[in-house]
Amino acid sequence: MWTFLNPFNLIRYLVVLRVNAPQVRLPRWLAGELSWALGGAIARRLPSSQAQAWSKATLPWEAYNQADAQKRRMLPFPEAAWPVESVLLAYPGKLTYGEGESILFEIKLFKDAADHNFFLEVILPTLEEVGYAAAGTPWRSATSLWGHYDVSAVYVARGALWEPLVSQGRLDLGYRATPAQWAEGLSFESPEALYGVRRLQWITPYEMDKFPGHWGSLNPVLAYPRRRSPARAVPPDLRAILEALIWRAGQLLPGKFNTPEDAWKTLNPDEQFSLTDALDQAAHAKLWRSNLQPAPKGTPGRWVGSLDYQDIPLAVIPYLQLASIFHIGRYTHFGCGTFRLD
Numbered sequence: 001m002w003t004f005l006n007p008f009n010l011i012r013y014l015v016v017l018r019v020n021a022p023q024v025r026l027p028r029w030l031a032g033e034l035s036w037a038l039g040g041a042i043a044r045r046l047p048s049s050q051a052q053a054w055s056k057a058t059l060p061w062e063a064y065n066q067a068d069a070q071k072r073r074m075l076p077f078p079e080a081a082w083p084v085e086s087v088l089l090a091y092p093g094k095l096t097y098g099e100g101e102s103i104l105f106e107i108k109l110f111k112d113a114a115d116h117n118f119f120l121e122v123i124l125p126t127l128e129e130v131g132y133a134a135a136g137t138p139w140r141s142a143t144s145l146w147g148h149y150d151v152s153a154v155y156v157a158r159g160a161l162w163e164p165l166v167s168q169g170r171l172d173l174g175y176r177a178t179p180a181q182w183a184e185g186l187s188f189e190s191p192e193a194l195y196g197v198r199r200l201q202w203i204t205p206y207e208m209d210k211f212p213g214h215w216g217s218l219n220p221v222l223a224y225p226r227r228r229s230p231a232r233a234v235p236p237d238l239r240a241i242l243e244a245l246i247w248r249a250g251q252l253l254p255g256k257f258n259t260p261e262d263a264w265k266t267l268n269p270d271e272q273f274s275l276t277d278a279l280d281q282a283a284h285a286k287l288w289r290s291n292l293q294p295a296p297k298g299t300p301g302r303w304v305g306s307l308d309y310q311d312i313p314l315a316v317i318p319y320l321q322l323a324s325i326f327h328i329g330r331y332t333h334f335g336c337g338t339f340r341l342d
Contacts, residue, residue, distance in 0.1 A: 004266045005188075008252055009114035009179035010325075012157035013165070015127065017103045021148035024097050029299045030090035030105065030145075031334040032077065036061040037146055039082055041126045041133075053083035077300040081333035084113035085252065089204070089327075089335035102152065103145070106335075108327075110252050114179035124171075127151050159185035182325075188318040197317065198288070199308050199342040200241075205301025206337045208236055208244050208329040235290040235307050238282035242275075242319050244328035244337075252326060274315070281313040300331035317341065 027033045036058055043054035060078035067075060087108035097103060107123065109115070133147040152169060155162035158181045165175050236244075249263035267275060292305040312320070320341060329337040 003268060004271055005183050006180070007254055007266055008183075008249070009111055009254065010182045010252075011109050011114045011116060011119070011177050011179055012182055013107045013109075013119060013123075014155040014157070014162055015105055015107060015151065016153040016155075017105075017131070017145070017149040018152035019097045019099055019101050019103065019145075019149050021143075022099055023143055024145045024148050025143045026093075026095050026097070026103070026145060028095075028296065029077070029334065030103075031088040032061075032300070033145075034088050034090070034105065035080065035082065035334065036065070037130050038123070038126055039080075041130050042122055045122060045126060045129075057081065057083050073298040077298070077331065077334075079331070085110035086113055087327055087332055087335060089338065092203070103149070111254060116177040119177075120171075124151070124154070124166075157182050159183065161185075186321075188321060195314065197312050197341045198310070199306055200312075200320070200339050201306045201342055202304050202339045204335045204338055205295035205299055205304045205331075206329045206339075207300075207302040207331065208240065208337075235287060235292055237287070238285045238309070238312065238316055238320075239279055241323060241328065242279055242282050242316065245319055245323040245326065246275075248323070248326050248328050248332070275319070278313070278315045278319055282316045285312060285316070286310040300334045301329075301336040312341070 039054055040058045040061075043051045043058065045051075046054060057080055060080040064072060064075060064078050087106070087110075089106040089108065091104040091106070093103065107119075109119065128151055130146050131149045131151060150169060151166060153164065154166035156165050156175070156177045157163075163175070165172055165177070243260075246260045246263055249266075250258045250260045253262055253266070264272065264275075286309060287307060288310045289308040290305070292303045292307070295301045295304050320339075324338050324340065326332075327335070327337040331337070
């Protein structure tokens, strides 16, 4: 395993909700309402000294949700992330679910929030509470998800495997998740299994601004003003994606106010050489075909679709794999900025 991964604390939880109502209809972007509903409920559970930051994080949702559906689609998506470093990744599915059907999403907790006790004592009870929320609570309506589900199962990632934490509604009190197990067994240094991969398929919308400083100096793409819509998508080159990963790694290091340069310093000389080589090879990867489309209105991020390259260098693939786990660009809290390699 890369030694520079050691400082990155992360616990990944896969949550399975089972619908217990005749029909529920999901919002256009589930991660947004998950953030709002769970964040508000968490604020009410915490002591006042801790609740203030959570309550403040939900404020942008108040004006957004008071707008009617048509007007809401024209408003910018609220950048109202939780006060802890986290990602809510809703798995692709449909909008309408019937009784007994399952809805899946991931909760990724980074940095100080990658604490299994925090999940057990705060997040999991809140998930259960919102599942049976009484009529009249801010989130519940006749066909909303809130108040109409049970927490059926929860799994915790250990490398590429998912280990059960909650099974058939029963919690394994003896299970102890660590903030390092997410990387166990992941073959970042052995990308040969992905030889011949040429497609980068965005699973969620992405938006990558120009990153200030040295790491953004060669990344002029996708730096549009927020309220302008370019006539066509300008696809990011592979180097831009690796630069976005370096920027994201700086955000996820322990402590506050870390920079991409701080992330660079976590690499030993061999790892710095490998990353420099990967950046150089990524800059010369030729894009063969771009199939990017604007993200649907009312969702975060700017573009969805796929990018086909003549060849993705093997040296670049491990960093792309890491970027897909960490998420890159804007709106990462809402699951944006992740992809798969085909």
